Amino acid sequence: MPPSADAKPPEPPAPSAGGVQSLERAFDLLERMADAGGEVGLSELSGSSGLPLPTIHRLMRTLVACGYVRQQPNRRYALGPRLIRLGESSARLLGTWARPALSRLVEESGETANMALLDGDEVVYVAQVPSRHSMRMFTEVGRRVLPHATGVGKALLAHKPAQEVRALLGRTGMPATTERTITTADGFLDALEDVRASGYATDDNEQEIGVRCIAVSVPDSPTLAAISISGPAGRVTEAATDKLVPLLHEVARDLSATLAATGTT
Known part of the structure; x- marks a missing residue:
């Protein structure tokens, strides 16, 4: 069923006191990937997390560079071997x-x-x-x-x-x-x-x-x-x-x- 016109997108996770927002967001994305079976697209992550696509793309690029995420040939992202x-x-x-x-x-x-x-x-x-x-x-x-x-x-x-x-x-x-x-x-x-x-x-x-x-x-x-x-x-x-x-x-x-x-x- 398509969302109603009044439906609001999910709110991104609020940073905890004293936390580093980018780290919290990166770990939140990793957990969402795990919940989805280990492989997702950027639009799916944006829809479930409430974060804008440019923010997700930047975080995923960093996680890929560190080996915690890998990009598949179909352009979707999967949990990486360093995990x-x-x-x-x-x-x-x-x-x-x-x-x-x-x-x-x-x-x-x-x-x-x-x-x-x-x-x-x-x-x-x-x-x-x-x-x-x-x-x-x-x-x-x-x-x-x-x-x-x-x-x-x-x-x-x-x-x-x-x-x-x-x-x-x-x-x-x-x-x-x-x-x-x-x-x-x-x-x-x-x-x-x-x-x-x-x-x-x-x-x-x-x-x-x-x-x-x-x-x-x-x-x-x-x-x-x-x-x-x-x-x-x-x-x-x-x-x-x-x-x-x-x-x-x-x-x-x-x-x-x-x-x-x-x-x-």
């Missing part, structure tokens, strides 16, 4: 800070605990503390998966606008990893409604048969983050869920406070 190093270092630190919280989850639940982030269109696991059981779940730190078949993916996407979720699923596709995997956008959006209603997400044999996972998002995290408990479906049962969800929420709040204290927010 990878920053992201990997940040993810390692975040994982280090999360380990005490994950260790508490393992101690009180007996199951493997994970922390994951949304990185572009994928979920990346940044920390894990394994269960002490001989039969346990193991996910390599650094592993990337598509969000539609994971509990952490649902927790990470639950509060994003439906159109953003549909666009992400359109870019990634929804391949089935088991017969329980959700493979339609409508089905996944219905699942996200359940997450918002219940306050937690599940992966019930959707990523791997015999494995069940319960996940919650970390409130006020500097980047979208979720923590989870995963284990054999015979141990991570519906009955166990009633006890594990309050524990997950409590640990997520404590982890949020830890991240705030480290100055990452």
